[in-house]
Amino acid sequence: MEKMKAGxxxxxxDVRVEEVPVPRIKPDEALVKIKAVGVCGSDVHYYEHGKIGRYVVEEPMILGHEAGGEIMAVGEDVAGLKVGQRVAIEPGVTCGKCKFCKEGRYNLCPDVVFLATPPVDGAFCEYLAMRGDFLHPIPDHMSYEAASLVEPFSVGLHACKRAGVKPGDTVAVLGLGPVGQLAVVAARAFGATKIIAVDLAPIRLQMAGEMGATTVINAGEQDVYEAIMKETGGVGVDVALETAGSTATNLMAVRVARRGGKVALVGLPPQPEVPFNVFDIADGELDIFGIFRYANTYPRAVELLASGIAPVEKLVTHRFALEQAKEALDLARTDKQGSIKVMVNL
Structure with missing residues (x-):
């Protein structure tokens, strides 16, 4: 195998499917034949704008970082993996040596090499070289699409862990894109008994119910604050997970959290500054957590999704071949009301 196709x-x-060299693996890497890649909001953002904050696409780059596949070759220093093994790919390879890595917070590693983050190529390709310790085996009954969903599911798990979701909690999830949907599943996994899901799109509200939300609120038809207060007896939620990445939902997350409650900010709004009411935060003694990707989530995420905790493959509303990478990105960009997860299958 000398050449492969890549988007x-x-x-x-401007995305083109062309032939490029198959990557050569290092001794600590394995070569993975990619089987499924989810289209993430970051892929769409790079496709539409060419940058996300300080990350600017300056050279041609392969998109895609939510992926699952099959191991085709293993480097001599890789332990515990073998050819033919099915894996979920954790896309951020960290140094393992810095303060953050040693503390177990390797998502904060300043030297992380993250797929499809400029200038690093991603997984919209037939073969990918990846360090062995970032490849996580999946059971035979687990689909490659589910393996690709481990990545956004990990964001939800990390948010719930950071915010301390515990059995019996009431959790609000504000924004029901793929991360929000999987945050509903994560809240269930952490034992939340009441999960209030909020969005504007009927398809996403319906899907959240299938993922385990106990109450859904259409923000276009109801006053979100009043509806959540009514649902919680005027108290507010124990934990608010902001997953939409809008100014309105950032502010709402703080409003609907109960006194002494917790807020996890997962989504990123278009502008870096949001005018929070500091008096409400201080007076209510709220804990506010920033969420950046995830750490130490993949084995548990694989186990949970493989257990059938929720029918997560229903989140895949559209499927494309690699040759249709541009069409997949266009649909994800233009049809946010009618799509949830767009998948590229190889």
Whole structure:
């Protein structure tokens, strides 16, 4: 295998499927044949704008970081993996040596090499070289699409862990894109008994119910604050998970958290500054947690999704071949009301 197909981003709105060399693995890497790649909001953002904050696409780059596949070759220093093994790919390879890695918070590693983050190529390709310790085996009955969903599910698990969701809690999830949907599943896994899911799109509200939400609120038809207060007897929620990445939902997350409650900010709003009411935060003694990717989640995430905790494959509303990478990105960009997870299958 000398050549492979890859979906390469050349500029805003310009993705081309071309042949590139198959990567050569290092002694600590394995070569994975990619089977499924989810289209993430970050992929769409790079495709549409060419940058996310300080990360700017300056050279042609392969998109995609939510992936599952099959091991085709193993480097001589890789332990515990073998050819033919099915794996979920954790996309951020960290140094393992810095303060953050040694503390177990390797998602904060300043030297992380993260797939499809400029200038690193991603997984919209037939083969990927990845360090062995970031490949996580999946059972035979688990689909490659479910393996790709381990990545956004890990965000939800990390948010619930950081915010201390515990059995019996009431949790609000504000925003029901793929991460929000899987945050509903994560809240269930942590034992929340009441999960209030909020969005504007009927398809996403319906899906949240299938993922385990006990109450859904259409933000276009109801006053979200009043509806949540009514649902919680005027108290508010124990934990608010903001997963939409809008100014309105950032502010709402703080409003609906009970006194002494917790807020996890997962989504990123278009502008970096949001005018929070500091008096409400201080007077209510709220804990506010920033969420950046995840750490130490993949084995548990694989176990939970493989257990059938929720029918997560229903989140995949559209499927495309690699040759249709541009069409997949266009649909994810333009049909946010009618799609949830767009998947590229190889």
């Amino acid at each position: 390469i981003l050349y500029g805003s709105g």
